[in-house]
Amino acid sequence: MATVVKHRKVNIVILDEGEQIEALCKPGDIAIRARADGWWNSFVDADGAVEHYDMPYPSYNEALWAAKAAAEYGTL
Numbered sequence: 001m002a003t004v005v006k007h008r009k010v011n012i013v014i015l016d017e018g019e020q021i022e023a024l025c026k027p028g029d030i031a032i033r034a035r036a037d038g039w040w041n042s043f044v045d046a047d048g049a050v051e052h053y054d055m056p057y058p059s060y061n062e063a064l065w066a067a068k069a070a071a072e073y074g075t076l
Helices: 060-074
Strands: 003-007 010-015 028-035 036-042 050-052
Touching: 003 060, 010 060, 028 060, 036 060
Parallel strands: 010 028
Antiparallel strands: 003 010, 028 036, 036 050
């Protein structure tokens, strides 16, 4: 079951294995999910399109920190 962390009015949705971004996230949300190669941050834009960074983070904590930083930037 996905976990939601709210930071600066932005939902950061931590997905469990097998959960889909499109099913659980809405525009403006940031999703974090683990893959074999690391922790990926994905962003849902106003049209519902999903974009992500070109490289994963090596740890959950680094991915969460980056998502919180992105939430900070998005609120300026």
